[in-house]
Amino acid sequence: MAQEVFWQRKALHEMTPQEWESLCDGCALCCLHKVEDEDTDEVFYTTVVCHLLDDQTCQCTRYSERTRLVPSCVQLRPEDVSEFHWLPPTCAYRLVHERKPLPEWHPLLSGDSASVINAGASVLSVYEVKDDEIEEDDLIDYVVEEAVFFRSKS
Numbered sequence: 001m002a003q004e005v006f007w008q009r010k011a012l013h014e015m016t017p018q019e020w021e022s023l024c025d026g027c028a029l030c031c032l033h034k035v036e037d038e039d040t041d042e043v044f045y046t047t048v049v050c051h052l053l054d055d056q057t058c059q060c061t062r063y064s065e066r067t068r069l070v071p072s073c074v075q076l077r078p079e080d081v082s083e084f085h086w087l088p089p090t091c092a093y094r095l096v097h098e099r100k101p102l103p104e105w106h107p108l109l110s111g112d113s114a115s116v117i118n119a120g121a122s123v124l125s126v127y128e129v130k131d132d133e134i135e136e137d138d139l140i141d142y143v144v145e146e147a148v149f150f151r152s153k154s
Contacts, residue, residue: 046142051132
């Protein structure tokens with residue numbers, strides 16, 4: 001019987017920093033701006049992405065400084081796993097927490113860091129505008145139904 005891979009045998013809080021980082025598929029969907037309903041706490045995604053996103057590689061151009069440069073940027077940590085409900089349903093951190101399989105395009109399975117982009121499962125397939133190209137008050141105009149771009153892409 002084949003040995004289970006680390007994400008199948010370890011809880012998120014048991015992973016090494018290297019394992020934790022490798023779970024990120026590089027989709028950058030978490031870099032989309034979100035709007036929260038103050039009454040219901042429901043989170044709505046927009047098609048507005050952070051200005052630090054490189055729209056060719058789907059990578060943050062200032063990753064190590066991102067939380068300082070963009071105070072609203074969320075740094076995912078194992079101790080925050082109970083709050084991961086806002087993450088896209090395709091996010092590996094959320095999938096592992098929910099004990100669901102990773103999609104076949106995940107780089108840990110495909111061996112290709114560009115497989116998420118090639119599968120059309122990255123933010124590059126859905127974003128319309130960067131946040132420095134619109135006024136903050138206009139953000140609400142870019143809210144979309146989650147199902148529009150978080151359909152199964154396995």
